[in-house]
Amino acid sequence: MAKAKKKKPKRSFRTFVKWFWILFAAGIFSIVLIFLLASWGAFGEMPTFERLENPQTNLATEIISADGQTLGKFYLDDNRTPVGYDDLPQNLVDALIATEDVRYYSHSGIDAWGTLRAIVFLGQRGGASTISQQLSKLLFTKRASGDVLSRAIQKVKEWVIATRLERQYTKSEIIAMYMNIYDFNYNADGIRSAARIYFGKEPKDLKTEESAVLVGMLKNSSLYNPIRREELVLNRRNTVLSQMAKYDYITEEAKDSLQALEMNINFSPESHREGLATYFRMYLQGFMNRWIADNPKPALEGERDKWNLYLDGLKIYTTIDSRMQTHAEESVSEHMKRLQAEFFVQNTPARNPTTPFLDLEDSEIDDIMERAMKNSSRWRGMKAAGKSEKEIRESFQKETEMTVFDWNAETKEKDTVMTPLDSIRYYKSFLRTSMMSMEPQTGHVKAWVGGVNYKHFQYDNVIQGARQAGSTFKPFIYAAAIDQLRLSPCDSLPDSQYCIEAGKHGNIEAWCPKNSDGKYSGKMYTLKKALANSVNTVTAQLIDRVGPKPVVSIVKNLGLSREILPVPSIALGTTDFNVYEMVGAYGTFANQGVYVKPVMVTRIEDKNGTVLYEYVPETKDVLSKDVAYAMVKLMEGVTEGGSGTRLRTSSSKDVTVYKEIITGYPYGFTNPIAGKTGTTQNNSDGWFIGMVPNLVTGVWVGGEERSVHFKSITYGQGASMALPIWALYMKKNYNEPELGISKEEFAEPEDLSIIVDCNKLPEETEKEADLEDDMDDLDF
Structure with missing residues (x-):
């Protein structure tokens, strides 16, 4: 009995040890099994080897400037x-x-x-x-x-x-x-x-x-x-x-x-509606959508068959220079804020009962408001939601809280209460603008400003909008005359009434254009002085001699692709063009007669750096070097003694009249500048396109409706509305010498066959150029 009692504890200890190791092994096995099951996907999907090699994350597409800065990104949820x-x-x-x-x-x-x-x-x-x-x-x-x-x-x-x-x-x-x-x-x-x-x-x-x-x-x-x-x-x-x-x-x-x-x-x-180059980024979005539609993605297992602009992490290398883009946007804001303030002063309800519209009957204003209402996102949204027209119209009459654009607010926005219909009228009262700057030798677009504020004005006037070119079209007439008739800037024509009879160039009625002041001096003008002062009678004589069809032919080769009727009245800029087209065309003059299509994207890469697209320049020989250089010298006259003279000097009259709207005036440029101002009927559009040897920049200013404009040419001409933006922009560029913007003379061709130096010719009396004389008194 005693021995039996001694063996019992021994068996109990052995059993304890045995079960300890069994449980320990089971625990280890369970842990290993849990991890094995997890790795096999028993507890849910686990990444494959390929996914470990290439983790799937949504990557924003990056827009990169010519100077290596990020302009913005395209993304949905993941920036x-x-x-x-x-x-x-x-x-x-x-x-x-x-x-x-x-x-x-x-x-x-x-x-x-x-x-x-x-x-x-x-x-x-x-x-x-x-x-x-x-x-x-x-x-x-x-x-x-x-x-x-x-x-x-x-x-x-x-x-x-x-x-x-x-x-x-x-x-x-x-x-x-x-x-x-x-x-x-x-x-x-x-x-x-x-x-x-x-x-x-x-x-x-x-x-x-x-x-x-x-x-x-x-x-x-x-x-x-x-x-x-x-x-x-x-x-x-x-x-x-x-x-x-x-x-x-x-x-x-x-x-x-x-x-x-x-x-x-x-x-x-960082958002799509804020930051630098917003209008350009929205243009680029359309460019990329078209490129993606035409360029399938290489087929890889498990991937989309099309590139996704918002998820695939593409890199878009652009020609935009972030510094010049900043200068452009700052210049637009500085000038347009002051110009708009003056516009509000001149278009108060007390001074203009139909403000902001001028020269319209009530029925015409009603038509404009009706059209704007039906084109609004509110109308489209309510109609899509099944609302009746009566309900929709009533909603436009109800006051509601909204945030609107305001130049004077620190954030350029203010909270207010007004009816949606009143908000339409409110936005109609703002002047719009567009600006594009391009290197003529390469076609590289360096700056692109489609309006004053993308969040509130999303229509891009650089490439979407098209307005009458006014006197900025006249250089094309002169170019055709010099090219076809071998005239020179020093040849002279009289400033006298000139009529082109009906049927001569396809025009139905006789065409007798007037000068902006309705007068004729009877004096002889060299072509250089006539262009500088926008003498309409001289331009009429030139298009009569060369014919509208050769002008249209040259203009088409200069990239102005829209339909242009070959009739004499095109000489005064009756056709609509946009800033993109006009800057590209003017670039031909600065590039010795070679047209280079404006380019905005140079290269596209995937997220791994593989090149998917590289730009190939599109060029065309349009004018000889001699003709192009003669045109440059003609347009230098605009800034030396014509409507663009204020780029260089000032008068007491100018300072008094323009001090409220022109920032930084007088500008004091001393380097060679070629360019042309333009103003259309009723001051609806103001243009200035200016050139130095390696940069061409065009600016347009006007209302969304042609009936929204200054009453007088004092403020409504291109030299007041558009030229100051160009001047501010160029001064900012010149303040950064590393940008390399030229102050040199335009290159003169060897063995120049056209006389361009008119200094040796007898002096001729010029018109006064205190105000721009390129206001085209057109009869549409």
Whole structure:
């Protein structure tokens, strides 16, 4: 009995040991099995090897300027442009490691010590997720539901993916991927967008305290929002800086000084309706849609068969220079704000009961408002929703809260209450503008401004709009005459009444154009002086001698592709053209007679840098070098003694009349400038196209409706409405010598066969050029 009692404890201990090892092995096997099942996809989809090689993230298409700056992006939900590890500042990487994963370089995706600490202290002393786990969660796993089992399975999947990422990528690549994928809010998808939106700079330029703000946001970007919770984010930033000091990435002294700094958030949201070159970007969107339709995507398994402008991370290299684009937009804003203020002064209801319309009957105004109402987004939206016409019309009479454009507001917007119909009239009262600047030798468009504010005026007047060219069309008549008749700028014609009889050039009635003042001096004018002063009678004589058809032929070769009736009246600019066409045509004169089609996109690449498109210049020899140079010398006369003289000098009369609208006047240019002003009937359109040897820039200003205009030529002429924008723009360009804008003479061809120097000819009396005399008194 005694022996039996001694054996019982021995068997019990053996049994305990046996079951201990069985349970231990079962536990290990279960853990291994769970991880195997997770890797096989038993708990949900897991990424394939190919997806690990190419993680699927939505990448924004980037628009890149000629000087290497990002003009904007095309994206739907993800404004993401990835950067490489080498483009991340070291202080950002240090802040990330110190705050999120201090043993990052010593583990293989799972931090065992961190996991054990999290289990023992129930997460009170920090979590256990490594950077690799956080990346796996962002890339490949969906958010788990609230129950414990789902969260446990989620964690297992993250561990499996993290270890795979560690085998597939280097530590540096994982950091770059993590920073590129994180959503920092406000369309700041990835570190590059975040750096630009919150601090207005590229990631590589971030300071230590700025990097600490962004790393602090990684904990929860919605909670640690620097726009809405400044104090909370400041404290979080200082925690990151403390972590950097704790792990010797910065000194204690540096930590103290950095923590004392303000955050200095430079919030610059990126949206399709705001930022630089908005009108150009919207043109580019249409260009890309057409290119995508004509260029199928190479077929790859699991990918779309068409390029997606918003998801595929294309890079579009453009000709726009961000500095010149900035100068153009600033110049438009500076002048148009002052011009609009004067327009409001002259078109108050007391002075003009039909404001903003002039010279219209009530019935004509009603027609304009009716047309605008039916073309509005409100009308289309309500009609699509099934509303009756009566309901729609009634809605236009109800006062509602709205935000409208206002030049005087700091943000260019103000909140107000008005009826939708009144808002239509309100917007009709604003003058519109467009401007394009091009390098004539290459056709590269350097600046593109389609209006005063894209958010509120989305019609792009550079390429969508077309208005009567007025006297800016006259150089084409002179070019045809010099080319076909071998005339020179020094040949003379009389300023006297001149009629082209009915039927001579296809015109139905006799055409007897008047000068802008309705008078004829009877004096002889050289072609140079006649163009400088826009003498309509001389232009009529030239088109009669050369004929409208040769003019139309030359104009077509200069890129003015729309229909032009070959009748004499085209000589005074009765045909509609847009700024894009006119600048391209004028570029031929500066480029020694060779037309180069304007180009805006030079190259398109995919996200891997593979070139998908490269521009091939489209050129055409239109005029001889001699004729082109003669035209340049003709148009130099406009700025030396004609309507463009105010680019160089001023008079007391000018200063008095224009001080309210012309910023920076007098301009004081001394270098050679060729150009032409233009003003159409009733002052509805004001033009100026100016050239220096390596830059041609065109400007148009006018109302949306032709009946919205200044009453007098004093303010309504091209020299008052459009020329100041050109002058401000060029002064800004010349203030940055690195842009290389020429101040030199236009190149003279060798063995020039046309007399262009009229100084040796007898002096002839000129008209006074205090005001522009290119107002075309047309009879439509």
